[in-house]
Amino acid sequence: MKLVKVYVTLKKSVLDAQGEAIKSAINTMGYDKVADVHMGKYFELSFADDYNAMEKDVDAICDELLANPNIETYRYEIAEAE
Amino acid sequence: MKLVKVYVTLKKSVLDAQGEAIKSAINTMGYDKVADVHMGKYFELSFADDYNAMEKDVDAICDELLANPNIETYRYEIAEAE
């Protein structure tokens, strides 16, 4: 069993409406040291087995589904599932 | 500058409707080795400076805002920002 952790974030040039709203909420709550907030998506994919083409598949899943390369970037880590 | 990375995920007891939908989309796309998908939120908070109470503040921000303890759990890492 492998666990793939995928992080999808908006490209820097893309408006992060959620991040902005959350930042201003944090500041209003009195935490004024927070200078910037970005929000992204986090996925955990479990693979039944390890296999050769796994990384290739994860890339494809990210490109075709989890992220839109026009606005988002992604990175991932592969770990042993507990 | 410090960068805090926060991961918020649904508690295991809460049905992850998005995760399930994504899983079935991935399977439909032909990647049948993906056994399970969970979706969560990922935040990057930049702090202008490091300071003593920073960890306390991050805990508070997570408890009061970023995660809803009734349904979610969170964890975070603190890193040096580039």
Added chain:
Amino acid sequence: MKFAVINFPGSNCDMDLYYAIRDGINEKVELVDYRNNSLVGFDGVLIPGGFSYGDYLRSGAIAVHAPIIKEIVRFAKEGKIVFGVCNGFQILTELNLLPGALVQNEKNRFICDTVDLTVVNNQTAFTNCYQKNENIRIPIAHGEGRYHCDETTLQEMIANGQIVFRYQDNVNGSVDQIAGVTNKNGNVLGMMPHPERAVEDILGSADGLKLFQSIINYQVKVNN
């Protein structure tokens, strides 16, 4: 009775509630900005549907940090009427004035429809004009309306009669088909369906009207 309809940035059913009170049951009502910090002079507070703060992060999560919230909490604690619809319900759970939480619909899509509800408990401040087990048709419109709570909380709520409305057909996958719940005290109600959209026959249903009439009924009794 004089109602406050709270207007958060992004609320969008505020006027629907306003008209339901003003034209539906002919009572006094005012819109109150989220930046106010007093509800003195009001007898009940209504939290409308919509997307407060864009519903970014989680529905209702950011609104609970607005200045007016202190007063809403005071109303709840003092046993005054507090009623949240849709996003208002989400805000009340985020505030822990109501148990549980509202999460993404089971089918993971926004649903707009008119559904059948059962009035589970007609002995509340909000439902005393309905019959017990009455079937009412009320519109829904939400993406995060699946009610979630743990088993202990559920049993407690059942025992206390806090479950007020159930869906007849579990449209969003809610625990125990829950559509609306009160707090223990019975003065705070949250529900995902929109009774304020069902106050005239030409809108397709007037079944929501009795909810607002119930509040008046209840208040009259309390005052006497």
Added chain:
Amino acid sequence: MTEPTAKQIKDEKIYQQWGLTDSEYELISQKILKRLPNYTETGLYSVMWSEHCSYKNSKKVLRKMPNKSPRVLAGPGEDAGILDIGDDQAVVFKAESHNHPSAVEPYQGAATGVGGIIRDIFSMGATPIALLDSLKFGPLKNGQTKHLVNEVVAGIGGYGNCIGLPTVGGEVSFEDCYEHNPLVNAMCVGLLNKTEFKHGTASGDNNLIIYVGAKTGRDGIHGATFASDEFTDTKNKQRSAVQVGNPFIEKLLMDACVEIIEKHSEWVLGIQDMGAAGLVSSTAEMASKAGSGLVLNLDKVPQRETKMSAYEMMLSESQERMVLCIKPDYLEEVLNFFRDYELDAVVIGRVTTDGQYKIYHQNNLVTDIPVDSLTEDVPEYDRQETEPQRMIDDKDYRFIPEITSLEETWQEMLQRPNIASKKHFYQTYDSQVKANTLVRPGGDAGVVRIRGTKKALAMTNDSNSKYTYLNPFIGGQIAVMEAARNIVATGGEPIGVTDCLNFGNPEDPEAFYELDKSVEGISSACELIKTPVISGNVSLYNEYNEVAIYPSPMIGMVGLIDDIDKITTIGFKKADDLIYLIGQTQDDFNGSELQMQKTGAIKGDLRPLDLQTEKFNQDLIKTAIAQKLIKSCHDLSEGGLAVALSESAFDNQLGFEIKTTLTSAQMFSETQSRFLVTIAAEDQVKFETLLQTDFELLGQVTTEPEFVVTTTDEKVSIDGRQAETNWKEAIPCLMK
């Protein structure tokens, strides 16, 4: 990043990459400026002279459309058109296409399409009251298309639901030609509580230009610019040509703009949204309309990103931004007003009298050109047109279907994606927010009441590109008439039209023929029923690998219902009501859904539309509704009588028993100008004396959901419950 010099732009023909032709560039440098335009200036011309902003290829064609009626208060040229609806109220509407952005980023493309059209409405000072959407996709066969459909629908709902406007109508259709070029058109309708409005103008020496709303980023800048690496830094991949919407900010902006115009009209001289080509197009148009000049200081523009060049700021299509022109005396009031809404509002420039457009950036004068040259001096092109070969080849082809089993065909037709229920999509749109929606999606037209009056507005989006493909002129007429029938069947009087003209490459003579003839068809139909075209939008170059989409004009129509008692819906009301077919049925199978079902393609010419009969039948329905004779009314469209009967029966789970002089095949004929109505049995004589047209008393409504049908060929009994399941489940099933 260093910008190329004016000379480099000329020598290396960099302007070509931005879409300017050699002769256009020459016109600019030799006739207009009498010098070489610099980088920023060339950028401004390239976007302002693009088809999207200038309509240089379509202007001549668009002039053919009628745009006058006693109701018209504002027509094409403003952000949206306005029609007087009496009692000092007016309705404002427009439709907009967002095809390309939706192909690239379906959720945001669709969402910002909705956001953009809403801004066009409130920039006229009107309160938006409803949305509609017209969507065209490839067949629901593969994962990519389903994903695209899901995302587009989610984007439309995401924006509309969040801002709190009901989506009350629309259409979704599927044809092969849209597989790689989906069409996403959105329409917004607004209400103006007076009959005067703010023009989008900037006039009066030294009056101030105010920027309100979201900060400016690098989003949506002319994609072609980034294609060339030389001019971009190494972070190229960090940039995006896709706009992202923020409906939350737009809600604040909408409420603020409506309020400032309603309550503080004297503060505001002009207002306009920043749509395509953002800052440049909004400000240049405002100044040009007023015959003024303008000085802008870009350092004042609220910026989301650092180190933006003048070019980037001027061309950015960041969403949720507005430009206002105000009198300096009210500056404090205006800034405070927006601050109260928690919106950024800043002075970015002022009006001048010299007719020049001057832009300062970091203390440099980066642009100094005549304002009018951006908006008025664009060359207008007269494109060549030739009749498409397929039309010549197939002129005499007539498709005659053979129906072996009426029941089987009936059930199959109900499952065809173009006919099946679209509830799977539209139920993800809030159709009731604001508690004014009287007829929700699922019928012929959506209806929104005007609170405090007896009036309501009926609205619909219609197009049938199969018809326009076979015959653009007749197809154009049909699109208008189908929209009108939807309005009329609902109890409304059609009062005006907006459109989205989605076509291929105008430089291709066949594609241009399609555009030109469609518009002629639309125009002739609008003339007849006196519905001026008061706004619209053109989207050309819709093609993939040089194969164009079907010519796809979309008609958005609004009708006035003077008394909500007149509202009529499609559903049969009760057993024993009599069912009538109004209008004559012929063998109209070319371009029909039945032809698609039987042969997998469409072919042949269309029969001319008899406009007089069309109008006569529409007037008849209006009269009968006014006399309260009609209990349900449904126009006949795709799938013909069989489909209309089924949909009317499904609404209240009723059935029917009919006997007709039609053949089984004709049950699916798509002859135009027809309606299906029911009346109470006791009104038979009264109703029939009205009917000086072709009609047939088909039979009556029955309690059990069973469809008993006798044609000239056979008698069948169709399981209505099964039929309803087929119709309802077809799309959810395909979307799985």
